Amino acid sequence: MSEQIGSEYDPGFEAILEHLKETRGFDFTGYKRSGLVRRVSRRMAQVGIGDYPGYLDHLQVDADEFAALFNTILINVTGFFRDPDAWDYLQSEMVPMLLAERGPGDQVRIWSAGCSSGEEAYSLAIVLAEALGVEQFRQRVKIYATDVDEEALAQARQATYGQRELEALPEAYAQKYFERQGGRYVFHKELRRSVIFGRNDLVQDAPISRIDLLLCRNTLMYFNAETQSGILRKLHFALLPRGVLFVGKAEMLLSHTRLFDPIDPKHRLFRKIATAPVGGSMFGAPYVHEQRATLDARDELRALAFSGSPVAQIVVNSDDLVALSNQQAQQLFGVSDLDVGRPLRDLEISYRPVELRGYVEQVRTERRALRVKDVEWQRGPGEVIALELHVSPLVSLGDDVIGVSVVFHDVTASHRLFAELAGANRQRENAYEELQSATEELETTNEELQSTVEELETTNEELQSTNEELETTNEELKSTNDELQTINNALRDRTSELDDLNEFLESVLTSLRAGVVVVDHQMRVVAWNAGAEELWGLRHEEVEGEHLLNLDIGLPVAELGPVVRPALADPAYTEEVVLAAVNRRGRHVTVRIACGALRRRGGESTGAILVMETTDGVLEPSTPDAARTSGDRS
Template sequence: MISTAPDFEALLIHLKESRGFDFTGYKRSSLIRRVDRRMAQVGLSDYAEYQDFLQVHPDEFTALFNTILINVTGFFRDPDAWDYLRSDILKPILATRPGNAPIRVWSAGCASGEEAYTLAIVLAEALGVEEFRERVKIYATDVDEEQLTEARQAGYTEQQIAAVPAELVPKYFEQSAGKYLFRKDLRRSVIFGRNDLVQDAPISRIDLLTCRNTLMYFNAETQAKILTRFHFALSEGGILFLGRAEMLLSHGGIFTPVDLKRRVFRRVPRLHQQSGAVFAEALPTVQPPVGGLDELRNEAFAASPVAQLGLTSDGVVALANTRLEKLFGVSSRDIGRPFRDLDLSYRPVELRRYIEQAQIERRSMRVTDVEYLRGGELIHLEVQVSPLTGTDGSLLGVNLIFNDVTASRRLQDDLEHAHQQLEAAYEELQSTNEELETTNEELQSTVEELETTNEELQSTNEELETMNEELQSTNDELQTINDQLRISTAQLDDANAFLETVLTSLKAGVVVVDHNLRIRVWNDRAEDLWGLRSDEVVGQHFLNLDIGLPFDQLRPLLRGILTEAAVPAEVTVEAVNRRGRAVTVRVVCTPLTGPNTGPESGGAIIVMEAEQTGV
């Protein structure tokens, strides 16, 4: 994608109008690369589509700005530069300031605040904590509100403060909830606020301005604009502290290097031109008149290396020198002719209107950038039209001077070309340097992201290990319960087998019913007595069986046993067994109760014993 793509420029305008972020001054190569990266993450490849996506998903602005504004910073970044600033810059400044004079510092592009708090530590060490609180104000600004919010909280991890000297950590940080918080009493001297270096007004009367690795994101034109604002912001002799990737080789008029290696510069005061004229000596006294002046003037005029033409007030040629004849062919033969009849009056440039204007306004006129083709050679001229007045102020005529500026024009063109080449080479060098620095910061950002991801994976792994241990423990518990269930099942099977043996061994028919009189147990003697197998009757209503028992006599007995807390009851009835023979049956009903069941829920045990059967 090219940097001049209309859709991309439209996207930048949309960001400026909708969110107030002006990225139009940023270098297009870096800017396009970062925007393309974010678009790839959301699965888009067209700038117009991505602009629509931003309108539908407002949260995407935050992700995009975090991608564009890398916000890589740290405490005491480039320690050698900070040591130099503390020993060679701040100490002399503080030594020359009155004891109660305020000290104003601006940290431009402060990101998450590490640089601003580094300044606070350095100044507090130089002044002492009490004097720091009374005298110092540090204005920390950035265009990213999210980063400013993080900076105001002033909480950093152990890894983030690793570059802070060990002896300074307990002095300036307090541990809380796993983070290191910058001292609250010193934090009041650090004021955070949003400031767009391209659009917003600069802070004034600043003694020290730090803007490290921020200018490199902007193009040359925007850099010049920002540096002009920095010059306005700084006090007389103020210090500008830049990052390793930034130079000010083309801005020597407003900043001069103090230490180029460490990127420390000093503000250059602007010079004001003096008005009026200054005379070095008195004007000379009037000398006696010199003879032969007319001839001398004529010869001097003719020998002048500059082409000249003199006209009378009514436009007649009065004077023409040798250089004019060589240049335009106008000679003494043309003296007395009206100027308007000469080719020179309109070629190479229309001169009559300038002559008329000079006569009317009584002031010199200058015609620049005149091109004249003579013998196949292009000559650049500058024409000066000057009115000639007498001692009484009357108009005598007009003098035209034709200056050949071809050589100087060529030198100027060569100089501009050389300057453009130098500027282009510098831009390429600076761009390469900035790209390398940006790549380094991106790599550092990637390393930090990978470290964060590694920590998250390690945390997830620990959680999985904990879950695995919990699952293993649960599995062991389930295994124990299963073993207990198998033991209980075996015991239950033994109990059922024993109960089955008991019921089989009884000589009487035994029926167990629930509280609804549905049969639960039917032993072999009951099957022999009435002719129905256990699998035929279990689950059936006892009173609905088709057997020889007189249920109308048994029903009251059974109902009483199930609905009342009664004692066992007994009745003798006449019945017909499975062979169709009359038998006398003694029926004993006993409530089926247990420790957790009542008469209604337990059911009943019915024992049927035939006292006499037919043969």
């Protein structure tokens, strides 16, 4: 791997991140560089590419490489009730407290951000079902589970797990909330309907709103400090007042005390700090009504257009605070800048000229626009105004309702005109023709709506087909995983056999009382048994890898060269030599050394093996040739 891969900032590496962002829509620039470089380098090593430009070319050419890189970068490590102590505290202390703070019929909204393959979301479902009972859980609880990894989400939606995944789950929960189908366990279908999975990028996408309990565990640690701050502001916005944030054991939020108060730092549970700057807040940033010099031209035009709209309009955010109001609303209903940021219920406009809060909640719940007609308002003595309200949900790119727009149309003139036309209808015959024309227009509109319905039905069929294809793909992935598991088991058995064989060979060498030395073709020591250690006083780790003729062991090793070299060349060669030596205790001894070739099954020589034994008596130093005897003569 080239030197450039070692640095955290490199133009080539940044080019890869920019390519992923532009072509695939995944922004990894907020991740910590050290971990990101390490994972990308691991993937580059797997495909055999040594520099960033070369790997970028590979990404551009091979369409399948992105998926492999994505799975390497995203570490989907999860499990049921991961960190049991923290989950016990959540179940015994936090969940009862959250439920006690809410009414018996209030909805409970939970968000599991970074849910991976779904174990965390289903753990939440079990905790809430235990606290509320199954029936109350189905009626009141919604669990939103999100991740950026589509493959992990596809696995989570199946709600099926193997025996290994359920090992951390208490046996009572496994029996109560899972059904066994073959060798797999399927989460209870009735409870599964309350768990909604969807893709959400915490860096780029808008958060889910009005959340009571938010889990974002072991996810923040992959991002740098700046990106963490942005994500935490979004999580703060997502939570209701007194909402609870549950993070991983490696995440402390010590630098974010403005947003969260610790409930139990040991178990990483934090409470949202309610912040109410003038004008409300969105993702932790206040709405400001004064035109700021830093606004670019387009933002300024948008703000001026809203403020100068000829119809009265207010915007209520997800916390039921008045977020915006234009000049017409201020003039017509007396809403001032000081009212922006206040709860809607505290303002007169919430119940006059019409009970507005019910319509706002209806639109937020049903996620569709509502038209309220024939509203009459006694504005002053003798002044009656006719209004028509258009209440519309404001949906973010992440498909979340982040606010509600209320537009008040003054239709007083239209009502008066209609009354005049109604009186003239009794005098003029052409009124019927005008009504007939209006009927025809309505019929045309109805036909267009019918056409739209048919198009939607066609789209629904296409989506159904896509879902079936995804199910087929999931089955194929499951089959592949089973095959890989079989191969892994076979490799594990093979490794066990090799370990047994190595242990057997080690025990053979250890059991031999004679000194056994094995050398390779370069005459480097590759084996040195306990007998050799006892004879010469050197441990195997001191001599292995050393040249035989360079050893200082009290043996005239120089005399071994003419004996060992033929064995390295001739697989059939054997030779025996007797030498005078000094053992590890300093005594003069006579050593008989048998040398032969170390042969493969095919017959070729791979080294030499020497067997050393001391003989009775001591051989006095003499000419080496006098001490050598041929293997044949012996």
